[in-house]
Structure formats: C-alpha cells, structure tokens
Amino acid sequence: MRIRILVIDDEESLCDILKFNLEKEGYEVDCAYSAEEALEMNLSVYQLFIVDIMMGRLSGFDFAKRVKNDPATENIPIMFCSALNGEDDMVMGLNIGTDDYITKPFVIGVVLARVRAVLRRSQATQPIGLNQPRAGAYEPDITFKNLRIDRNGKTCYLNGEPMSLTRTEFDILLFFLSHRNRIYSREEIIKQVWPGDVVVTNRTIDTNIARLRRKLGEYGSNIVTRLGFGYGFKETTA
DSSP: OOEEEEEEOOOOOHHHHHHHHHTTTEEEEEEEEEEEHHHSSSSGGGGGEEOOOOOOSOOOHHHHHHHHHHHHTSOEEEEEESSSOOOOHHHHHHHTTTTTEEEOOOOOHHHHHHHHHHHHHHHHHHOOOSSOOOSSSOOOEEEEEEEEETTTTTTTTTTTEOOOOOHHHHHHHHHHHSSSSBBHHHHHHHHHHHHOOOOOOOHHHHHHHHHHHHHHHHGGGGGEEEEETEEEOOOOOO
8 A cells, every 4th residue: 555645735836846756756645735624634544744834824833733632643744844944943843743844945855855764764663553463573662660662562651651752752762772871972863763864953853852851751861961972861860
C-alpha cells in the first residue's frame, strides 16, 4: 500500500508543485486549501501532513494542535512548510510536537529528502499491531528507576503511565538510555536520531531536549549539558 500524504496550503500553485513532485516519488497525495477543509477529511488514513501556517481563520498551528490532541491522529507526523522563518516561529512549531519545519521558498529536492527522513523515523517507531508479524526479534524493555521504554510497543512510561512523546523525543530518549553516562556531541546525536540527509540545526536539538526534560519530570535533570561538548544521560546528577 502506497504512503498517503496530505498537503494543506492556501496557495494552489504550491500544492500543485508539491503534489506533482511527491507523486513522482511514488506517494499518493491529496491537497486541502485550508485547515478547515482538511479537518473535514478523514485524516487517519494519511501517513504525513505537510502544512502551511498562515491560512484563513485557522492557522497551521491550530491544525497541528487539533491533530496532536486526537488519539486517531496524534502519531501522524507533521511537517510545517511556511514563509515564517523567524526562530520563534520555528520553536513554536517544534513545541507543538511537529516533526520538521521547512521555510519558503524551498528547494524541492530538500523537501523530498526531509519527507523521506520524517517517514523513516515514523515507520521505525510505529507500534506493532496485534495482528501484525514482528519484523525482528523481541527487544527487552529499557528501564531507569520508574522510567521504562517499551521498544517493541514504541512507548515510554513514567511511573507506570504512558508519556506523550513525539517520535524525535522518543528517539532521543531511547538513544540516551541505551548509552548512559557519556556525553555526545550534537553531531553524534544527529547521526543517531536524524539518519539520512535531513538538515538539522543546533537549535532543533536544543529545543527537543529542553521539551523532553520537561516531560521527564524528576528525571529531567538526568539529561545533562556539558557546555562546548554536548548532552548525555547520567544515572546520577550528584
């Protein structure tokens, strides 16, 4: 079954460009010309949303928040594609839980590469359904005190309760808990969490780690920063 992508943008010409090039890559692509139109559709059938921000009554931010608050669509990745190129706009987009942020005007080859990277991360962290065969051997859970990562179900639990993590946050935490008590540079983290040819800025890494720390509560301080070197997960913060 082909991957289905929904492009949401009030510029029809831009939708046509993305649709044409994505379909050349083998994806099935639909377009909506407003967030309101998109929200009338059955969004659960898509594997990726590419969303403009400045649109009509509802913005792309509004659309993303609704998608992330709906259990039927909360795990579908979102890429913003916007003329808003300020740092605050990018940080706001990432804080909502979206997976990438592309600024206009864009190079179509870069967009296609980043679509592939987001879909790779998404497919790698999809929960295995009850009727789906396992692709590999069973992987034991990774635990640290009351923090547990179910690598097979792709879910993290804090004090027995499932955490709401984006795919990027999950991948960062999985990497840190699997490689404790060592500091990793941003470049090393990028290679582990953002494989492929996707472009990632230092600010993106810092924002995701800051957000992950907040979600980890009492264990947030175990993710330590060493200025000039990078980040790591220490089993003790003393």
